Amino acid sequence: MITSLLVANRGEIACRIFRTCRALGIATVAVYSDADAGALHVREADTAVRLPGAAPADTYLRGDLVVAAALAAGADAVHPGYGFLSENAGFAAAVRDAGLVWVGPPARAIELMASKTRAKELMDAAGVPLLAPVDPAAATADDLPLLLKAAAGGGGRGMRIVRELSELPGELTAAGAEALSAFGDGEVFAEPYVERGRHVEVQVMADGHDGVWALGTRDCSLQRRHQKVIEEAPAPGLSDELRERLHEAAVAAARAVGYRGAGTVEFLVAADGRPYFLEMNTRLQVEHPVTEAVFGLDLVALQLRIAEGEPLPAAAPPEPSGHAVEARLYAEDPARDWQPQTGALLSFDVPEEPGLRLDTGYTGGDTIGVHYDPMLAKVIAHAPSRNKAVRLLARALERARIHGPVTNRELLVHSLRHPDFLAARLDTGFYDRHLAALTPAPDETSVRQAATAAAVVEAARNATLDAGGFMRFGAWRNLPSQPQLRRYRSEPDGREYEITYRPTRDGLTVGTEGVRVVSADRIRATLDIDGVTRVFHVAVRDGRAYVDSPSGAYTFTALPRFTDPAGRTEPGSLLAPMPGTVVRLADGLAAGATVEAGQPLIWLEAMKMEHRVLAPASGTLTALHAAPGLQVEVGALLAVVTESADSAEEHA
Template identity: 80%
Template sequence: MIHTLLVANRGEIACRIFRTCRDLGITTVAVYSDVDADALHVREADLAVRLPGAAPSDTYLRGDLVVAAARAAGADAVHPGYGFLSENAAFAAAVQDAGLVWVGPPVKAIELMASKTRAKELMAGAGVPLLAPVDPATAGPEDLPLLLKAAAGGGGRGMRIVRELGALPGELLAAAAEAASAFGDGEVFAEPYVERGRHVEVQVMADAHDTVWALGTRDCSLQRRHQKVVEEAPAPGLDDGLRDRLHEAAVAAARAVGYRGAGTVEFLVSAEGRPYFLEMNTRLQVEHPVTEAVFGLDLVALQLRVAEGEPLSAPEPPQPSGHAVEARLYAEDPARDWQPQTGALHTLEVPEGPGLRLDTGYTGGDTIGVHYDPMIAKVIAHAPTRTEAVRLLARALERARIHGPVTNRDLLVRSLRHPDFAAARLDTGFYDRHLAELTAPGADRDAATAALAATLAEALRGPEAVRPTHPGGPAPARFGAWRNVPSQPQRKRYRSEPDGTEHEVAYRTPRTGVPEPHETPGTRVLNATPDRVTLEVEGVARHFTITTHGDRVHVDATDASYTFTALPRFTDPATHAAPGSLLAPMPGTVVRLAEGLAAGATVEAGQPLIWLEAMKMEHRILAPASGTLTALHAAPGHQVEVGALLAVVQEDPAATPVPVPVPEETA
């Protein structure tokens, strides 16, 4: 029996595992880095052990420190969660060598699946359908497009799509460098890239008594940077024959490596319905809640049961019921190349109710830092049908109150309501085709009305405000508060975040003390307080809740949420950067510079100059114009804040004009 469990992880997955442990009466132990000292997973654990440092390489990736922490806390078992050391065979062996129970698959199974190239060879012998590998050295035009992948890892790191043979050598070098940085192994392989393929996976659960369950399918095709954003179970639109083939192949893969515990076998399904094995993840997946919802199971509880040597409850899994959809809420700006965001998360409130579930590692008041993945939470909806589950999830996200860094919440809502998603026309190129329309400013929202509500609330909040004695009633008199000639209206300016649209709102404050909109026909104030405003817009009453944090104003309506920055009346000229300045688009670490880059160097427009790593992703900073590099303030290893000046390029007026590039991520 497991009595005390250490979770060798952080954030949402640690909190998720602790929840099951509480239900089972198991004492929980957290580990934490210095920047996570007050993190939610630390607050929720029964015991916690510090891992000195901040970077993952010094803390959560130090298997020796984690094992020592387990022994110091008196734990008798270790659960790796996902990411970090979860698929590290050496760590699993070290846990067992220390006399602790490893809540995961056998070390041998992890080793066999650790390399994608070796895993594919093994799966071929087990009869699992595969894409034939391509030797980059002999690749020809008929082999294009190609997909380059890191042999030792996933999550999009080291992955490149190659559509031109001339680009292949450079992309191989870049993919190998990124793979070596991320996984300590620069091996890269190539395989055909399947256009409009679907990412479909099968959850397996196996015990030590020769029982292997195939727990249905999941579709994870909506991805950004080769990382999943929206997942659902069961995968829609698959015929029974294809489902059976996927289940059989997943079970065969598990049996081929003597698997035990929870694992996932991932496939690429072509537009013609042909499945191809991608990889086997020898751990719990981020998207496991949709399978739990459909099958009525707790996969973490089953992992613990199997780790204790107990059999699964029956030879066959329970019957599934209904449909579940999960959306990953990230602190990132999809409209700006998916740039990760950081800062204080003032409020995180997601509606509760039947069929809804929230898995998160944050609460309001926490801070989203630069060291880890920018995922804030997972929101899951379960309903009898796919249509109902999608509708429930979209509405829950729409009504959520999220105050802090820019998030992908609006993108998620629009994605779930997109005609292609509603019709289950899914493939991994969804965002390549639809991102522009899904992130268009002002789409299906009335930011101007929300800015008006913010202005009226601000007018009632300021020190000069005249408070009515009761809503809609006359204001108390004060000396000098009345004049017998009309005054000019007051004006307030806001900038919508993150799209940058500016709004100017005019209003007057009459003797009633309740401010009224000016130059806004068809709109009248029904009620107004410093934190809640009700407006009637063309005969329809709309309610707005207003929350202010510094110069940021958050306006939550019943059908959308808005974030504004209150603008001063006059702009400070010092805030403008000099032409040609390359500013850090996010906080992060400079990992490398272009070869030979130094002040005085000649650069071409669009040339990658600086590589910046932030929140597990690598971003390229490109030259904004052709000319001369007149200043360089970045060096490998430098930590930079958002907006930091990295370099300056003086444009050559004689250069041929080209479109100005934008910074792009490369993972």
């Protein structure tokens, strides 16, 4: 029996595995990098072992250090979680060679499925439907569009869609370079790209006694950069015949490699309903909670049971019930090319309601760093029907209070309420088509009302209490006084607002049209807006005001009463949009080079994603401060482009 378990991972998944361990009476061991020394998964573990360094390659990807940590802490088993070493056959073998229990599939099964090209050959032999690969060297226009994929990894790394034959060589080079950087293997293959396909997967659970469960379907079609954002179970709108076919194919895939434990077989379902095998993930999936909710199971507990040599509890899984939807909450800005965000997470509160579940690796007061994936949490809703689950999840996200870096919370709410999503018209191009509509600029009137609430609460924070306990906003006079002024900049769009207010014998009056102050204290303002009373919650931290209101959440930076003309950025400056590492420059890029507006010049890698820095205008590169391998902070000057006279005239 397992008595002490080391989780070879971090963040949310480590915390989630620890939760099951506590319920089963198993001691827990965490590993952590220097960047994670104060992380939640470290705080929740019974024992923790430091992995010196911050970069994944020096810490969580060092299987030798993880095995040594397990032995030093007295653990008798290792759970890999997902990501990092979870699908590394060599690591699985090293764990077992050290005399430890490996909570995962056999190393041989991992090895067989590790290469997508080899996996497809196996699945073809097992009768699993799949897309035939395309030889890039022999590809013609008739083969387009093509999808390039890294053979050794997933998560969207090394994936490219090619729609023009002339772009194929360059995209192959770029995909191979990204795959080599991410997985240590630059092999890339091509297959037909299915337009408007659905990403549907089947959760499997297999024991060592010839038992294999197919635990329903999940739809994971809503993706950004080939990474999942919203998932649900069961996948809506599939016929019983197609579900049965997917279940049979998933079981066949598991049996073909002698699988043990939790795994996921992923399919692409074309618009005509034909399914094609994509890959098998030989680990627990990020989206496993929706399956747990629908089947009433703890998949981690089943993993531990199977690792201890026990069979599955029954020949067939329990009957599913209801519908579950999961949203991944990321520290990123969808409106700005999904840029990851970093910094202090000042507040993080998600409502606790029946049917809701929160899986997270963060609490308020933690810091979001630059080294790892920007996912903050997963919020899961389970209800008797899909409509009820979607409504519950959207409202929970809307009511959450998240203060600090920009997140994708508003995108998630808008996605869950989009007509296509509500009607289950799902495919992997959802965000390509709808991103602009899902990330609208905030309504000007609503932002001004929120800024007014911030000003009123700021005034209340500076007020004094009289002998009767009533708030005094300065000395009231029987003569008209000049209104007080507060200035705010809305983040991240940068719009500025001037809010005026005046103390009166009855409290505060504000200069915002249609708004009357009903009451205010140091954390809340109640405003009457055109006859409707609304409550605004305001948190003031480090020069910023975070306003949660019925119309949304807003962040403001308090500005001085008068602007400072100094410190303007030189025109044409290319600044780092986030902390990260310069991974490459455009071919031949050097000072004096001629560039075109929109041309990618510099590639930054941050939080497991690659971002391009584009030329702001056509002209000449007059300064270059970036070089491959350079680590930069947000706002660092990377280069300067001097706009040509012709380009300047076009913009005049």
